[in-house]
Amino acid sequence: MNSPAGAPVRFERVSVRYSGSQTEAVDAVAFDVRPGEFVVLLGPSGCGKSTLLRTVNRLVVPNAGRVLVGDKDTATLDAVQLRRRIGYVIQAVGLFSHMTVAQNVAVVPSLLHWDRARIDARIDELLHMVRLDPARYRDRFPKELSGGEQQRVGVARALAAEPEILLMDEPFAAVDAIVRHALQDEIAEIARRLGTTVLFVTHDVDEALRLAARIAILERGRLVQYDAPLRILTAPAAPFVESLLDTHDVVRRLSLKCARDAMQPPRDGAGPDVREDVSLREILNDFLRGAATVHVLDGNARRIGSLSFGDVVAAVASS
Amino acid sequence: MPPDFWAHVRVHLGLAGAALAIALVVAVPAGLFSAKRAAARPLVLGLVNVGRVVPSLAVLTLLLPVWGVGAKTAIAALALLAIPPIAINTDVAIRNIPMAVTDAARGLGMLPRQILWRIEAPLAFPIVLAGTRTAAVEVIASATLATFIGGGGLGEYITTGLQANDTHLLLVGVTAVALLAIASELAFTALLQFAGTKQRSRA
Numbered sequence: 001m002n003s004p005a006g007a008p009v010r011f012e013r014v015s016v017r018y019s020g021s022q023t024e025a026v027d028a029v030a031f032d033v034r035p036g037e038f039v040v041l042l043g044p045s046g047c048g049k050s051t052l053l054r055t056v057n058r059l060v061v062p063n064a065g066r067v068l069v070g071d072k073d074t075a076t077l078d079a080v081q082l083r084r085r086i087g088y089v090i091q092a093v094g095l096f097s098h099m100t101v102a103q104n105v106a107v108v109p110s111l112l113h114w115d116r117a118r119i120d121a122r123i124d125e126l127l128h129m130v131r132l133d134p135a136r137y138r139d140r141f142p143k144e145l146s147g148g149e150q151q152r153v154g155v156a157r158a159l160a161a162e163p164e165i166l167l168m169d170e171p172f173a174a175v176d177a178i179v180r181h182a183l184q185d186e187i188a189e190i191a192r193r194l195g196t197t198v199l200f201v202t203h204d205v206d207e208a209l210r211l212a213a214r215i216a217i218l219e220r221g222r223l224v225q226y227d228a229p230l231r232i233l234t235a236p237a238a239p240f241v242e243s244l245l246d247t248h249d250v251v252r253r254l255s256l257k258c259a260r261d262a263m264q265p266p267r268d269g270a271g272p273d274v275r276e277d278v279s280l281r282e283i284l285n286d287f288l289r290g291a292a293t294v295h296v297l298d299g300n301a302r303r304i305g306s307l308s309f310g311d312v313v314a315a316v317a318s319s
Numbered sequence: 320m321p322p323d324f325w326a327h328v329r330v331h332l333g334l335a336g337a338a339l340a341i342a343l344v345v346a347v348p349a350g351l352f353s354a355k356r357a358a359a360r361p362l363v364l365g366l367v368n369v370g371r372v373v374p375s376l377a378v379l380t381l382l383l384p385v386w387g388v389g390a391k392t393a394i395a396a397l398a399l400l401a402i403p404p405i406a407i408n409t410d411v412a413i414r415n416i417p418m419a420v421t422d423a424a425r426g427l428g429m430l431p432r433q434i435l436w437r438i439e440a441p442l443a444f445p446i447v448l449a450g451t452r453t454a455a456v457e458v459i460a461s462a463t464l465a466t467f468i469g470g471g472g473l474g475e476y477i478t479t480g481l482q483a484n485d486t487h488l489l490l491v492g493v494t495a496v497a498l499l500a501i502a503s504e505l506a507f508t509a510l511l512q513f514a515g516t517k518q519r520s521r522a
Binding site for chain 1: 417418419420422423424425426427428429430433438441442
């Protein structure tokens with residue numbers, strides 16, 4: 001089944017103020033998300049990242065500014081129709097406990113009046129996609145599933161009607177680290193394969209670095225930096241970004257690990273050579289200069305491995 | 320067995336059933352309203368609780384000048400008694416649905432009425448049914464009082480038995496009411512279990 005390519009999203013000076021609050025929860029935030037791009041909204045709790053996310057499917061209506069989805073101002077669209085084009089995954093999953101896995105996944109296709117055969121085929125396809133065997137899981141109820149399995153169903157439900165955009169609000173915060181890493185890898189792979197635009201909220205710097213093509217960092221409702229992970233690491237645009245990286249110890253971990261710790265089997269391709277004991281932090285400079293691959297040499301100048309930026313982040317994040 | 324026994328049982332169940340039906344029609348929307356409007360909750364639940372605080376006998380006496388003697392007054396008094404457990408359980412059932420569930424439902428593009436009928440109603444149903452079970456037992460037991468205002472039912476055996484010092488008749492009335500109450504409790508419990516398994520096995 002062919003999914004439509006992801007839609008672009010544009011925030012134009014979006015502000016949100018909750019009634020009874022003195023300050024803006026989101027304050028004149030503006031940035032663009034390209035079709036099919038994986039963007040992470042990063043910041044501490046209360047920074048407005050979830051609020052900003054919820055303006056995209058109009059669960060929150062901005063007080064000022066515009067949110068454009070696929071070049072259309074969402075204020076001019078019917079909110080319910082809009083939501084059916086946008087997948088939505090939340091931390092607490094929110095599965096419907098009186099429905100089976102299959103019925104949960106089928107919610108949006110049913111709302112869209114797909115015929116029975118198409119829905120059934122789609123359920124099996126989606127369960128395969130999130131690595132749940134349809135034969136075993138279709139007819140189970142949510143309370144019979146582990147936390148990780150529930151979130152897989154949550155992801156399948158969000159993807160059911162081939163959304164152009166997937167909104168994920170701290171989706172993996174409640175599952176343990178091993179399951180979280182597996183789910184991160186899978187969602188990255190699914191989004192890449194389907195071409196879906198993803199907006200992903202987290203407070204976890206490692207998760208942001210692992211997943212994002214670009215990271216939007218929010219502090220008290222304001223956008224302080226919007227950049228690729230490499231740029232965030234090497235050129236933090238504000239003291240707040242530095243302190244965010246500090247609290248998560250990312251830079252120190254980059255300094256402590258060396259090329260040998262992160263390298264993968266040697267690959268072909270042009271790229272500078274580094275010695276195996278060079279720290280990952282120094283290697284970031286090579287990526288900054290535009291290298292896609294860095295080759296790792298041992299003491300005898302033999303090539304023993306290769307590294308991409310993704311490998312560096314994975315090595316740091318898994319520690 | 321006294322003559323007309325089954326007729327009395329029928330009248331008794333009729334009174335209780337009518338009262339329960341009226342109570343459901345009033346209490347479920349009232350509970351729903353108080354669950355959705357936090358500001359209105361104290362008022363709604365306060366009003367509803369009147370039925371619990373004022374003794375049924377007093378209600379009968381108060382309604383007597385308005386509607387006179389007969390079944391209508393008795394049913395109204397009994398309905399008042401049945402409303403609180405149903406309304407309170409409806410309120411609690413709806414408020415206990417996790418925020419995440421309704422948030423997800425909205426985010427997936429469900430209309431408010433779809434959320435109500437497809438999500439909230441089925442999730443709340445078992446708790447509302449449990450409240451109805453409580454109400455049914457209370458109403459069956461209290462329908463005995465209908466006889467004081469000429470509403471009939473099994474209470475007649477009890478009042479006549481007391482006045483005529485007829486222990487046999489008294490016991491017939493008391494036992495029949497007790498058995499009906501127990502039977503209703505068991506029936507509702509079975510219904511609850513059936514609803515539970517049906518919900519769990521539906522593919």
